[in-house]
Amino acid sequence: MLAKSNEFLDLFSEDTLIIVAGMMVGIGCFAFLVGFCGCWGALRENSCLLYMYFVFLLLIVAGEFVAGVLALVYEDEIEQSMRTGMNETIATTYGYKTAATDAVDEVQEQFECCGANNYMDYQYSAYMIDQGTAIPASCCKTGSTCTAGSPGEPNSLDNVWTDGCVDASIDYIESNYLIVGGVCLGLLVFQVWHSLLNLPAVSPTKRGGGRGRTGTRAQIAKLFSPCLLTKR
Secondary structure, X not given: OHHHHHHHHHHOOXXXXXXXXXXXXXXXXXXXXXXXXXXXXXXXXXXXXXXHHHHHXXXXXXXXXXXXXXXXXXXXXXXXXXXXXXXXXHHHHOOOOHHHHHHXXXXXXXXXXXXXXXXHHHHHOHHHHHHOOOOOHHHEOOOOHHHOEEOOEEOOOOOEOOOOHHHHHHHHHHHOHHHHHHHHHHHHHHXXXXXXXXXXXXXXXXXXXXXXXXXXXXXXXXXHHHHOOOOO
């Protein structure tokens, strides 16, 4: 994902995509650690590893909840970052930098849009001014006949995508809110249910051990004894 993010880095005014990609890699490594603790703990009947597995699952659930809240809180900032970054790319590096050109073209073709706000954004494009064309071919609904005209002012709009790419991408996400939300909620419920199922496996049994402070110490020691190296 980090390699793929380089293709779309120019569409953001900040290193938002790199941060998100780095977080995804970190979450993947953490998920591997969680799976290892669960599988190895179950195979070895190690209560310490099972306890770590239970705690890690709770941390994942809490992290997913926080990530969802942050996405809602910073929704406007993310939108503005993409709008500013894409406008800067169109004005300065589009047509001159391969990665920037490919990123803009791919977004415009995928979401059937043109420019960050609309096709008029290309009136500030240095490349369009140099080439004497109105818009890139990726803004055309079919073929490449819509590029004729002055920068940002095509001769005809019949074959031009008139929606801006930022609004088009937001509309696409919002149209799938129910699907994404349902899947996330289902995963969250499953993870909470799975965490609760692990409680009996990690709870220390009360066989003697006394009561009060001494009994509590004995239970804690019994829980973590598989994690401790004992001398023989």
